[in-house]
Amino acid sequence: MQYDIIHIAGKPHVLVPLHDYTYMKNGMAANDLPDDVLQKITLGQQSPIKIIRKYRGLTQDDLANAAGLSRPYLTEIETGRKEGSIRSLKSIAKALNVPLERLA
Template sequence: MVVLRAADYARLAALAEDAEDIVAGRAGLASMEQEGTVPGEVVALIINDGLTPVAAWRRHRGLTQSDLARRAGLSQVWVNRIEAGKGHGTPATRRKLAVALDAPEWALDGLGEADELATEKPIMDKQTFKNEIELQLDHARQTGKTSLLISAGEIHRAVGGYPGSGHRMPICCAALRELADELNADLVSSPPKGNGASLAYRFSF
């Protein structure tokens, strides 16, 4: 049996801990090289300015929402919705955004809840559909359009759950009809059975 003085034991333990720290540090660096890092400016925009990760990365890259939408092959309305925290998009959408922003995909998930977000079911009540319609109308007004054609299929896709067996197309159509009546929109297309993706109205400003 070997007996060590307390001071020698403490020195050896410290060396062992240093070795473990070095191994952990090297592993962390390798992970960063493989998965990417988040620039300090992006972190500051998220913490200090309260921006969502996508908005912070876009600002960091010097892009407009229109630029990002074009690069990612998405609508500007959908990019606006994601940046406002009103939607997260599918995993495929986040991959497109990550490529367009030259950012690690995980860094666009905010608090690292990618798996939870990917499986989260969208809320599909009448108010949610109305909110999406109003968001698109507001964006159209802000960009100087004089009218906007909106279909139920387009709205349901933006909210989520369509196409799919669990869609709520009748509720979506009811929301679209109610807002169309309130804003005196013109009926452009009506499905034979009354409710369907082809239901469309033109809203004029």
């Protein structure tokens, strides 16, 4: 990757091609969960969906609406009463801005 450094008001800034920036931004957005959130997910005491939803500051209604699901169905997925279809899980992952694998 090629980049340039410029100084604006005495502060260095890095210029990268837009394609590279978009790639980095999308990659970082999917992995921007802090260590304490990742640790909670690893411990497995709560659903990863619930942990990430709360970290993102979303209610069940917010997430259900963003994912195109009913709130009761989302609740069943979060509590483990239902596994959730691949289609539903993909919608949830997209709404939470995480890779699908993060919800497993």
